[in-house]
Amino acid sequence: MRHRAVLDVSDLPMHGLEAASPTWWGTFGFMLLEGTGFALVIAIYLYLLSLAPQWPIGAQPPRLGPGTILTVILVISIVPNYWILKWARERDLRKVRVGIVVMSLLGIAPIIPRAFEFPALGISWDSNAYGSILWTMLGLHTTHIVTDVADTLVLAALMFTRHGDNPRRFGDVQDNALYWNFVVLTWLPLYICIYWLPRL
């Protein structure tokens, strides 16, 4: 077919950022599907709760300590996460490098209380359905923390190489920060379900 040029795009930027970036939307797509997964796990929790004659089944409510510490760390991490989003938008390589190191540490930090959270549940996964769903909720969220931390570490390494100073990498940093917000956000309803619903 004959072509007729009607539009010149040579002045467009060579990479789209945020809403103009496919990866940004891809990240949203994955958040939507994983968010659905979290919602379903919560739905299972509530479903089992509604069937059980008493809740928790055969155990005390989980001890609050480790879970609450983890929640506090996660909520605090939102602040540097917000900064790094801003710095990445400004393409300030030096600050982003600092920020991503901080975020790597803040990503590793919650894994420590998390390790104590499992025993604090006071029930094993194979004791009964209540134990099963609790371990599954924690397990699912832990995989999210771990994968995001791994991602952050790789990105941190990348930011210190020659590939670092590149709008694409700043975009990656933004996507990664968005995803961390998602990891924090999904934890809050899980926290309420695991620790507070049994205390009502």
Added chain:
Amino acid sequence: MRSGFKPLLGAVCAFPLSGCIGWQSALSPHGAQSGSLLRLIWLFVVVCAVVWILVIVVLAVALFRRRPIGNEPPLLEPSRESRLNGIIAAATVMTVLVIGTLTLVSFVATRGLDSADENVLTLRMRGFQWWWEITYLDASRPDRIFLSPNEIHVPVGRPVRVRLSADDVIHSFWVPSLAGKKDLIPGRDNAITFTATRPGVYRGQCAEFCGLQHAHMAFLVIAETPQSFEAWRRSQIAEAASPSNDEEKRGQSVFTVKACAACHTVRGTSASGSLGPDLTHVASRRYIASGLLETTRGSLAAWIADPQTLKPGSNMPSVPLSSDELRDVSAYMASLK
């Protein structure tokens, strides 16, 4: 193509009680529930057939009506488009009305299905891989409680409520000639109600896939007059007949000495296992092994000799017996009327 139903229905109704065609069919109802369900089915069939024919007529005219020739894509005229859109809107409104009515009709039909009745006969039915255990309850007279595997007798005209439960996997109670189905679910209690309106033998079959022998998990419902039902009940409450000749006596002792007694109960003897069907009146039932074989001395022998070939996977093992023992024990079984 829908008209295919009518003659078929006629054929089906012609042999209502032959124990053959129609003994397990939603199209030949013999109960209050299945009767109203069949009326509902016909209503839906007719409505759907009309809708389908309308669609096909419009399709045929759309494809074959005469029109100006030409190949170029036509330009759109707004007035034509809006006329077409109007027709689509009208058809949509019609659709809403039709499905609204159908929803309402089925809601009403659902409410009619379980009528609460004082005079209800309550049974308990448990599904196992792959047989049924039916318990006739009697709240006031515990001595009148008895088990009747794979066969239910009910008095005509009296509502029967079957309480359903399962211990292994999910099964489903279904006697199409009398009522719709209801699942038996581990950890949950269900119930279904039906009323047989005519005497007859109706077949039911497990309708939920439950493993290897799901295909061989049938049972019978025998609807009879209240008098013969009472007679049957009395005979079932009674203990097992005692052996009347040497062969049966030997058979009884084989049965109680060998593994059989570990799984089966024969009331009045020392056999009191509960892993398999109660055999106190096994020969009074029309089929053994959940509809697999008609009960005869020969089929009993064949079954006992090799259940795993007749019904692979069945939970009854092949118990090693000499041919004499086999002959005796099947004679004994055949005597348990």
Added chain:
Amino acid sequence: MSTSDIAPDARDTALQEKALAERLASLWATPRGILGALSTVDHKIIGRRYIVTAFIFLLLGGVLALAIRIQLARPENRFLGADIYNQVFTVHGSNMMFLFAVPVMEAFGVYLVPLMVGTRNIAFPRLNAFSYWIYLAGGITLWAALALDMGPDIGWFAYVPLSGPQFGAGKRADIWAQMITFTELSALAVAVEIVVTVFKQRAPGMSLDRIPLFVWSMLVTSFLIIMAMPAIMVASTTLILDRLVGTHFYNPAEGGDVLLWQHLFWFFGHPEVYIIFLPAVGMVSSIVTTFARRPIVGYLPLVLALFATGILAFGLWVHHMFVVGLPRVGESFFTASSMAIAVPNGIQIFCWLATLWDGRPQFRTPLLFVVAFIITFVIGGLTGVMVASVPLDTQVHDTYFVVAHFHYVLIGGAVFPLLGAVYYWYPKIVGRMMNERLGRWVVALLFVGFNLTFFPMHILGLIGMPRRVYTYGPEMHWGGLNLFVSLSAVILAVGFVLFFYDAIRSAFSGEIAPENPWGAPTLEWATSSPPPSCNFERIPVVSGSYPLWEEPHALSVATGLRINRRELLVTSISDASPQARESSPRNSIWPFLAAIASTVMLLSSIFSPWAVVWGSVPIAVTLIMWFWPKGTPEDIS
């Protein structure tokens, strides 16, 4: 011309048509040889592979269907024993749903969506490559298991407790659950790619009201996948946990619940059937437009109907559970919602009828398939309305009536449009036409064979035949109809064989296809058949819904893209105004290796939970290599 001759910032305006075509061809090319084949990220090559693989699974599943029909042809037949039969129908159902129907629809999306929206590759092309390999691994797992007599034998919805630790002995149920993980993983990946492709890579000017209906249908389908498939992932994972590490999700004795499985499964399972059906609807819209030679009547209602179906799809799942004894009020609600879905489905039928009515239909094979579709799908839809009624369903649930319903909607509603789509797009994909005369035979045989095979099943169900029985006694009097059904299935199979014959033969000796053999209006027809590796030498710019009808003589295009890297346009979501020139990744072997690593991990985890831990190390390595920048021009910005 070698790369070094080109200035790094050279634009496509610098070259003449022919030189530009050559330059782009070498830039986007898939190298020859095994390594090239394993590392390609071209959506057309991957889409083609997906399509061919899915059709092979159709053939295999069809062979199992024939085995079923042989076994059921006579009462007390001994062709297959109980154990084999149960494996056969389970694998038939699982294969048809998870390995054929869903993937084949996505495959068409992978191939066509980028072309129809006028872009050069799908979004996240490497993920796309990965998804294909994962899908293939899942398919091989299932069929290898069947060949080793380890095939799942629990039905395609694997109800617990039958599939649970206590009753599902061996690894059969695990194989089923893990096959689910494979196919859902690949489906989810493709869904995200399609959403982003449609959102961000549409040709400049393709505002929301100009998106082709097939693309809309793929978009809605992708959202259905994203929202529904997590449910089956959660379900199959919890099932594996119950079986492998002793959790109690489905164990009523320890606070679990048997019906939880059914809720989770059908929360996915019902949308699943629309995941299969909606792309087919999009195919019908494309075919009707082209062969009625008229813009579709009711574009907006059709789009809204897609969305309405998509949303309602999440409110129907309980209609598969009408006899489990849920509260009556709840059941009635699900009757109402199930019936309500007849409204959007009706609207679509009405729009197509109106288009055909007002257009000038050309009776080519694709349109004949659409006619066959309308006739059969409406029957299936109406029996759907019947089973949506709670009291009525108590009679026909789990009988051959339901088997008839779902084959009418699956084959009549999805496979007929799909085959029409094959005849329609084959020239674009292969560059040759399929045979019109054979095509008519295929339609006729399939239509007649199908109805003769499946219509009697309605009656079988009503006269008491439950589904999933490996045999039945002569005293049931089902033998006659079953024999008739089985013989008719032969006609159906002949139709399929003829179809496969035509498809294979035409690839070698079909008439060479021009760019736009049908005079169709959408962008995929604006490039050569088959399209060059970059799809379009210049990215099209559209100013209407039917670009090739509105401007039949010249294609409006954009200029100014670079020619030293794979480049395409990113546009805004609603009005598709250009936002950036974005690069598209090069070929890479790492998606393939990542798929291998994932396969090893998933398969070993059937045997030991620790496999998840050590198995994720190689996955992490391959993923890092996949994403690590290689310093190619694509990385510049």
